[in-house]
Amino acid sequence: LQERQIKASFFLTGNFLRQPEFTPLVKRMIEEGHYVGAHSDRHLLYCDWDLRQKTLVSRSEFLSDLENNYAGLARFGLDKNTSSYFLPPYEWYNQEIADWTREAGLVLINFTPGTSSNADYTTPADSNYLSSEEIYRRIISYEKSDSSGLNGFILLIHPGTAPDRTDKFYNRLGQLLDELTALGYSWVRIDQLLAGAGQEKAGQIQGKVSAGKAFIPSLSTVWSVESPRKITGLGCLGERIFWTTEPGEVFIAEAESGEIKNSLNLKVNLVQPPAAGSSGFWLAAGSDLWLIDDKGQVARKMSELPDLIHRPVEQDGRLYLIGKSNQEARQPVTGEIIWQTSFSVDPSVLPVWSSSSIFWVAATGQILKIDQKTGKILDEYQPEEKISILLSEPEEKALFIGTVSGRLLKYDLAGKKASWSVKLGSQRVEQLLPGGKYLYVLTSGAMLYKLRARGGDLDGWQPVPARLFGRSLIFSDELIVPALEDLLFGFELKSIQNSSRTVLPGDLAVDLALKPASRQAGSKDLLLAGLYNDHENRSLVVALTREPQLFIEASPLSPQPPGERITLTVRASGFSRPKFEFYLRLPDGQEKLKRKASTSNNWSWFPVKEGEYTIIVKVSDKKLTRKAELSYNITRILNREK
Known part of the structure; x- marks a missing residue:
């Protein structure tokens, strides 16, 4: 050539x-x-x-x-x-x-x-x-x-x-x-x-003649980057993201582009996913702990640690290390031990941190309230059922407790009693996510519940269409629920209706991570996913975002004869209180405004002349304006099945 x-x-x-x-x-x-x-x-x-x-x-x-x-x-x-x-x-x-x-x-x-x-x-x-x-x-x-x-x-x-x-x-x-x-x-x-x-036109979103299938948008891919071998952890630190792979390799990339800036190989078996700290991220292997800065350099190393069962947590100038039988807090800069305890901890329940306390479940089933400064027991609570998950109120007034038998209760810490209790079927309470005045609850039976945090009133429920797979999170006004190995279902927070469905280009291997938008113009909130291809032994890190999407449905389908009533319905995703404006492009190329901007997403059209028409819909909110087009044929010559 x-x-x-x-x-x-x-x-x-x-x-x-x-x-x-x-x-x-x-x-x-x-x-x-x-x-x-x-x-x-x-x-x-x-x-x-x-x-x-x-x-x-x-x-x-x-x-x-x-x-x-x-x-x-x-x-x-x-x-x-x-x-x-x-x-x-x-x-x-x-x-x-x-x-x-x-x-x-x-x-x-x-x-x-x-x-x-x-x-x-x-x-x-x-x-x-x-x-x-x-x-x-x-x-x-x-x-x-x-x-x-x-x-x-x-x-x-x-x-x-x-x-x-x-x-x-x-x-x-x-x-x-x-x-x-x-x-x-x-x-x-x-x-x-x-x-x-x-x-x-560039940037337009195209319409489609729909046969009645529901419009379910998907998250859009911003970038993807490949690395060798299996990914073991993924996180975000400022404008950098980092991930680790099985042989102890660490990759650091630009969050906005995915471009890898640095990498290093610790040549150790990392036992916990990376954990973000104030000046880098922590990696644990055996009894050793490394702090890696945003340039990919080893800033600090600590040794003789407890046998960790959860990732390290750095908060308020202390680094907390939770082992199955030993726990401690250290000074993040010097590694100096602040306190040590020797409790037997249930590894199946994640500890939770409030403003001044840590709550974890002992192997005997009690909930222990631990002082963050001293490591001493401040209180303990004996639940009636086996616990599956904990969630603390920020003000430390109450604990939300999920059980393996499907019960969710709000435990008043001062009164030492349940202020409300709800039975959500018989499936294990797997996940609890706070969302303002509400709690979002996922059970092992793939059911999603929305409850009022104050009184426990059920505000709605929705089945997740597939088996849960990994931890859920809230992203861009949606609850994102991983399912099977390569699906992400999005549920609108207000209605908890299924609002998106994204198929990932690989199997999800680690928990999802969030990258909030920076102050830089054009920056977006990003959802980060770490994927693995077992056959090729390679990993893929993907950054997703929620883009505005439009979808035009026509009833009845094109083509139709003159004189028929055609109903156009617009489905919009990614807009806040949108208004819909309808135009019609005639066969001779002229465009005419047919319906001024309105909150109604429907328009009825009565064509009287034959020809190839184009319906144009302009959708706007206070920040966004997008267009969609749909071709529609009006003809007296129809090939109808008898």
Whole structure:
């Protein structure tokens, strides 16, 4: 290509983009002026080979995978504006995939059939195997036999094929280019060939004709970064994030971009996830503890520690180390021991810290209230049932106690009695999350409850659609609940309705982490996920955010004859009290305002003339404005099933 000054179009998967050995190749593609676009993140099979209309992936899985592919492209300065054409994996898709692609603001493309150039991936063992000589012959034969030759043709060739195929067709690319150039053909990039095919304005969110499926948005990928071997911990410290892997490696990266700034290898088996401190983060291995600063340097090391069962906690100038039979507090700077105790602690229940006390559960079942300054027992409480989880009020007036039998109670510390008690079925209380006046409770049976913290009144409940997997947290007005190995369900805090569903590009291996937005312009709250691919023994750290999303539903579906009433409904996510404004683009290109801004997300339309129309919806709140478009055909010629 370089020798002949010909520009091509390369479509790359996220898996390809993440391989360090391919980075120079991708940079060269861009530097030499080739088009570089998306080919999915994990090369998923979208629909059944035999029953093409049967879609094998969910909408959320498709969009999440696509966003992860663009996160990989973003590392090379590419986005949906520079690379709006999308080539689906296996070049195999159906109408639903095409609709979802358009909804994502992209243009789906495919190769032009007829030459079998796409069969250059086949191996001699395949029943559909074609040699390079046969592929070459078919291309030239097609050019001679078709009245239009190869004019406007999209010719697909794989730059990488299986080792079993030693007869690489790309080795004959130069010969093919020379022969076709001699016949008068010139070569252009895909965006030049299809200029005008994607008329959507940059930044617009596309609509979709819906058959009634619920609109469930997903979190958007900001960036992703790969590291070798299994991730064991993930955290955030200021504008840096850090994670650890099994052989004792530590990685430190920029939170906004994911760019790795430093790394080191302690060459030890880290027994606890990293814990943020005031001047770095703490790592524990055996009886040793390291403090790593934000530059990736070992700032401090302590030895002869208790056998830790929970990660270290640094608070108010003290470093707390909780072992199963020994506990202590140290001075974080000098390592000087402030106090030591020797209680037998239940390792299945996480200790909780209030303003001046620590609460942990003894092996005998009692709750011990420990003075943070001295390590002495201030009080103890004997519950009637086995405890599964604790949560302390910040003012230290009460403890919320969950039990293995499904009971949740609020324990008045001063009165030493329960101020309220609620039985939430018979499943273990797994997680408690405070949210202002409310408590959000998750049980082992994958049930989500919302209760009033003051009186224990049940405000609502909702089943989580899949088995819980990891600790939940509150992010951007949603309760994010990990489920199975690679799903994140979002529940709106007010209604606890399912408000998002995100498919991760790997199995979740560690607890989620939060990175609050900085004061820098454009900074966003980030949700960090540490993933692991067991087959490839590699990890992926992904930063997610909640972006505004729109979805237009039309009832009845397009096409319809003139005179029918069409109801348009807009689903909006990521807006605060949005207003909806409806426009109509006529077949002649004119745009007319049909309904002024209103809090109503519905509009009824009575078309009387045939033509291809575009419904445009503008959604705004005090901070955001977004648009969505939906094409709709009005025609008297309808192919209806009898």
